[in-house]
Amino acid sequence: MDMLHDQLVNRVELSNISKSFGGVAALKDVTLKALPGEIHALMGENGAGKSTLMKILSGAHQKDGGRIAIDGEEVHIKNTHDSKKLGIGIIYQEFSLVPELSVAENVFLNRLSEHGVWMKWNSLKKEAAELIQSIGFNINPSAKVANLSIAQQQIVEIAKALSEKVKVLILDEPSAVLGPNEVQKLFDILLKLKKEGVTIIYISHHLSEIFQIADRVTVLKDGKSSESLNVAETDRDAIIKLMLGRSLDAMFPPRKPVIGNEVLRVEHIQSDKVKDVSLTVKAGEVLGIAGLVGSGRTEVVRAIFAADKKQKGSVFLHGRKVRLRNPHQAVEKGIGMVPEDRKQQGVILSLSIKQNISLANLAGVTGKLGFIRSNKESAHVQQLIKKLLIKTQHEDIPAGQLSGGNQQKVVLAKWFNRDCHVIIIDEPTRGVDVGAKTEIYNLINELAGRGVAILVISSETAELMGICDRILVMRDGQVHGELEKHEFTEEHILRYAIGADRQPLSTN
Template sequence: MDSGYILEFQGISKSFVGVQALKDISFGVKKGEVHALLGENGAGKSTLMKILSGAYSKDTGKILIDGREVNIRHTKDSEKLGISIIYQELNLIPEMSVAENIFLERQPKKAGFLDWKKMNKDAVEVLKRIDMNISPKVLISTLSVAQRQMIEIAKAISLNARIVIMDEPTSALTEGETKKLFQVIGNLKEQGITMIYISHRMDEVFEICDSYTVMRDGTFISSGSIRDVNLDKIIEYMVGRPMSQVFPEKKNKIGDVIMQVQDLHNDKEVRGITFDLRKGEVLGFAGLVGAGRSETLKAVFGSDKKAKGTVLINGKKASIHSPKDAIHHGLGFLPEDRKGEGLVTELSVMDNVVMAKPENAMVKGFFSAKRAKELCRRYIKDLMIKTPSETQTAKYLSGGNQQKVVLAKWLNCGPEIIILDEPTRGIDVNAKMEIYNMITDLAAQGKSIILISSEMQEIIGLCDRVNVMFEGKIAGVLMKEELTQEKIMHYATGGNQNE
């Protein structure tokens, strides 16, 4: 009997030096669907996909393609079966052209020489299938991240892939680039290509996926149609407890106004912003992408040199023209781009923690490695940073632990006001919950938090009050008891302008 599955896993298990990475994984993926593979970091998703792609061998179990058992021992085996995987870290050669990358190690030849004409022509045909109008002769190094992502997809299509695995494909894309990718995924689906979509972004999963499988701790938890579940149920499957337990109980006491911002503006995105922040408060900034949320808080922090306006700290005017000034006035800023702006990934955890205020690691006027280690170890313990030691290079940590290192860096500066810009972007559900606990604990300690987030659940679950922005202005202010997704979206889409 035809199950309708193009791909089936039956009882797949895998161990590494006595550690069980996968245990009896069984589920199927139907032809021509977009199938979400979900689970927090360490759930076993990558291990399973590496078995499918031939990078790892399974210990037990069967893989079936079109109902027939197949033996995948090498990446070439998976390619022959029409399986292609696009990793988060793109696997392209920057110094080569688009066409060369698409047909790498398969370049057409004529009389023993590379047939450039045919290769470029074939590349154009492949690019047409994903609606990409670009010269096959341009170098990969000249392309944006989104364009490189498309070249990886083109490469998969050129291999006549029937099953394409996409691992966090939108992690480095803008909103517009993500929409373009979704259009391409829709086109591939119409062509009968099956996709396995791995992402931490639940809004994307519900937008483009047809079905799902959730894994947890190397085991199968649930599979089904995406229409039969909601976000709360998916998160419950992923973390093993209900959504109602994801956000910690609030223990903060809101005090007097600690900061006032008056008539803040810049040349473009920020247009006359006025708001206040209270001691111990979690103040949210919500709104659609492009509303000016990040730009507003960067202006407050002194990152935007063009910004004009007045900032008062504890009732006194604060002259903030640079991040250094902001730090002096007790502000910290955890940026949206943690790798590009928050961390120096090639340095150690310790170096990152002490860099914003190295004088905290000084003894008698000299930098003390011993003191720096003591400081760093305290933050590793307090923030539960998972790292072999304080000397570990930051780039080798998971996204959630990198985020904790950035937070430790700012806590080392002793700020009273902490601005968090998309603090949980690109990290798994369990790491998100740890960040939520930290935000709640910091507010309970009397720290004032400004939270910028595109995730409605975070805004509703964490904030005491929310400024909703639309086109560079605060369109509405909502108190904790008023917070609903509908009211936030009403202001975020300019609804107040019609009132």
């Protein structure tokens, strides 16, 4: 490989790329080179800059500095149109499909106008079907995308990328939503493309996949790139060390749980995506829920918090049954939730830090007739800003100007501001830099220390293992495994999450 590398011209060459958002450096001096027909894995923790780097290559973001070359020639990619012309295709983590349109329309969405203003339905459908078959799948081209499974949508997304001649295909965590059989099929497609000379940049944080498919791997950590390693010459430990840069122990604060009586008990709840889940959380306990995207883990906590309608089941607080019909009632009973999607559901970006923090406890800052006691509010909020180490000049600054980690602390502060018995935290550190992660873990520990029952959902298995006392693993809307602290291993959790407790996990 290395010898080859010296002779051939790189298909993709990213040199010394840098990028910052609002003064926060997302990428510093990142370099990545890949040959034609190479599968190059890009690894790193959430927030390490993987997606940002790929968005620069695909023209969704602009680099601040550095050089991009395709087939040895420097290129300037100003928008997604430029990257398409260069033959760069990207499949994002969040799909860019139009749910209400058919499979065929989605596959050719970018090119619908190429054949005149009238839709040629027959040829459109035929071509889409052929394209999907050519990658080894069978999906009705007339089906509405909204009615497909997530895995099928992924296939459509790939077909869409391949509908144009690509030289470089970027896949951003494609396997996160796929079952083991589907992952294998995806790999078959990728190997076929590799043979055709397509360069594939494969973002993932599943180590086993990297060893199965990739030629080389580059690790990003805190926006900096490692040397590219030949996969055949490296091992898991070497990659993990590059990803973390330090041992896991240093990242997660030590935890001496003092676990009390049962606070929350949920029996047989069902909602749209939840089929019969029961669980209990005790005072001072941190319970984790693991599972793949789409496993129903978020829907469980949303049903508990009454953010979604639950169809069946009961919720007990301190052993007493409570009827929660909306989030207002849940909050009144002492439940707080930090939702999954911070920008859409957690913080109000245009409002000040102060207004955000007060929102969950307005009664605490108002006097007669709902008039705001301004001094009291400011003092109160300043105290929380100090306590939660929110980095800001002033409490009146809009929350949108804060970094992801500080925004997340603002959402946490909302519930610190109330006397909660149960706090649900969905993805505590998504898009949060490493330093702030540890601070958030400390805050979770502190809440648990006060006797709050805590329910944490995370896509990062290591995070759950580092902060939880017990972990439930969900799949298909049900709990499939319960692990005590001494049973925590990534393999164990993954096995339950992908259903490998029934079928053997592919060896590597």
